Amino acid sequence: MSEDSKVSGSSESADFEVEQLIKAVKTQGLVDDIVDGVYLGLLAICIIFIFMFAVFTPDLYELFPFFSYLASLFSKIPNVVLNFGTFYPEIISYLKSLLLSFPKNLDEFKALSVLYNSHISEFLSAIDYKTVILVFSWGAYVWHAYLDIRQRDMLHQIYRPPQIKSLVSRKAFLEANTYGLDKSSLKMMQSLFEQIKLTLAFYYDVLPLIWHYTGSFMHSKLGLGPEYEITHAILFFVFTTLINTISSIPFDLYGTFVVEAKHGFNNQTVSLFVTDLLKTILLVSTLGPLVLSGLLWTINKTGDNFYYYVMLFMMLVQFIGITIFPTLIQPLFNKFQPLEQGDLKSAIEALASRVDYPLKKLYVIDGSKRSSHSNAYMYGFFKNKRIVIFDTLLKQTNSQEVCAILAHELGHWKYNHVLKMLVAGQLQIFLIFYLFSLVIKQQKMYSDFNFTTMPVFIGFTLFQYLYIPLDSILTFFFNKLSRKNEFEADAFSKKLGYKEDLKQGLIKIHVENKGNLNPDKLYSAYHYSHPSLVERLRALDDPLVAPKSD
Incomplete structure (x- = not known):
């Protein structure tokens, strides 16, 4: 066979693969049309329910007078447009009244705080908690479904957008899209299943049934009475965790042995999958009760202002977790081996020395044992730092690109990004438990779900669904902060002279891992x-994006 015929055959084969990928992307279009209709219908129903809840809950206006003002303001919009000049003084007058109502000294602040807490308590005691939680839960579900639909529209594109045309081949773009569609389909089905399961559990009062069952078990088998609430909560936690784990196994199996295998990522065997599952259940059933018992003990022993102490307790838990995960837990699942002597190890050690990173050990982890996805990370406190590189990353990139990626990770260390995110996380924990303190003693929240007592763990479980709207808002903030950190870490790698190597490394990682190349904003x-890849490459090429000063 001549060289020309070989080239021609190779070209025809590549064209055929592209055509097959295009068909795969288009095939899911009809399914998406049906799914879109269902989810948009659910979205409309959810909006109607939320609107009805707001309209028929006048207590909202009593608790937050500003809502009432907004309602009257909206009714006056036509007048504002036609005659803004006469309406402007009314707005100024209202804003002045708000400023004048602020407390001017500590006594006024205390009085206002007492009044505020009284209004809050009165409002919270009148809520139909089951209805509110179901509305919030379905609202969050429909919101996520709406985002998934938007993303699937992007994944159905068969032509590369101009901004990535020069970065990846059309075949790589289509492969990433088909992988994204398959993952999205599985995710949406699992989300729907979980939402229906949750709704049925609330509607048929499954939680109080499990609480009663575990209480009876504790009394008959362990000889413990209802005063052992922490033990009861641990039994409830372990039982519900097992139920949730078992119900998720079919989705995990399909995701691993169908979706991941279809796209060339899965390297797991069934026996390894089962072994990992059993290890995970054992760890959760061991470590979970330890954390839970400490948390409940802290809440029970520290009074109404328990949220201060809970924040300190959770801070301790996080630091312990950061310490033991890479040294005790991950070795249960993966093997760590020192990076062999050679040019790469010398280059990494030189890089660490260059930025004064106290590197003590350098490991390679057998990530390929389970998946072809790649990663690298650092851990350790003070002068005992370690770097871990997945063996898959070493296969996908060259030595300079590995150093560029590690320079990015060193940027996180240099700018204290981990510490900053930990602080932000602690503030969120404080907010969560402060808000929980407002409802922890609301007997109606428990009775609405047919609980005859007010267990703290049950209260916190229910509260998490009340927290959903605020959590959704904070998600944007935390992602914004995280992306800011990523840009700074990229700029640090660029500062060290790895701009082009980092760009090539990022492109290779995205292509090899079939990452989302064109996400919905x-x-x-x-x-x-x-x-996104495009955003990171654009920032690296932008001369105005300078690294932070040391």
Whole structure:
């Protein structure tokens, strides 16, 4: 066979693969049309329910007079447009009244705080908690479904957008899209299943049934009475965790042995999958009760202002977790081996020395044992730092690109990004438990779900669904902060002279891992803690994006 015929055959084969990928992307179009209709219908129903809840809950206006003002303001919009000059003084007058109502000294602040707490308590005691939680839960579900639909529209594109045309081949673009569609389909089905399961559990009062069952078990088998609430909560936690784990196994199996295998990522065997599952259940059933018992003990022993102490407790838990995960837990699942002597190890050690990173050990982890996805990370406190590189990353990139990626990770260390995110996380924990303190003693929240007592763990479980709207808002903030950190870490790698190597490394990682090359902006803002590939490459090429000063 001549060289020309070989080239021609290779070209025809590549064209055929592209055509097959285009068909795969288009095939899911009809299914998406049906799914879109269902989800948009659910979205409309959810909006109607939320509107009805707001309209028929006048207590909202009593608790937050500003809502009432907004309602009257909206009714006056036509007048504002036609005669803004006469309406402007009314707005100024209202803003002045708000400023004048602010407390001017500590006594006024205390009086206002007492009044505020009284209004809050009165309002919270009148809520139909089951209805509110179901509305919030379905609202969050429909919101996520809406984002998924937007993202699937992007994944159905068969032509590369101009901004990535020069970066990846059309085949790589289509492969990433088909992988994204398959993952999205599985995710949407699992989300629907979980939402229906949750709704049925609330509607048929499954939680109080499990609480009663575990209480009876504790009394009959362990000889413990209802005063052992922490033990009861641990039994409830373990039982519900097992139920949730078992119900998710079919989706995990399909995701691993169908979706991941179809796209060439899965390297797991069934026996390894089962072993990992059993190890995970054992760890959760062991470590979970330890954390839970400490949390409940802290809440029970520290009074109404328990949220201060809970924040300190959770801070301790986080630091312990950061310490033991890479040294005790991950070795249960992966093997760590020192990086062999050679040019790469010398280059990494030189890089660490260059930025004064106290590197003590350098490991390679057998990530390929389970998946072809790649990664690298650092851990350790003070002068005992370690770097871990997945063996898959070493296969996908060259030595200079590995150093560029590690320079990015060193940027996170240099700018204290981990510490900053930990502080932000602690503030969120404080907010969560402060808000929980407002409802922890609301007997109606428990009785609405047919609980005859007020267990703290049950209260916190229910509260998490009340927190959903605020959590959705904070998700945008935390992702924004995380993406800012990623840009700074990229700029640090660029500062060290790895600009082109980092760009090539990022492109290779995205192509090899079939990452989302063209995400929907709103979907990305809500779900992604990292900027998109295009955004990162654009920032690296922008001379105005300078690294932070040391």
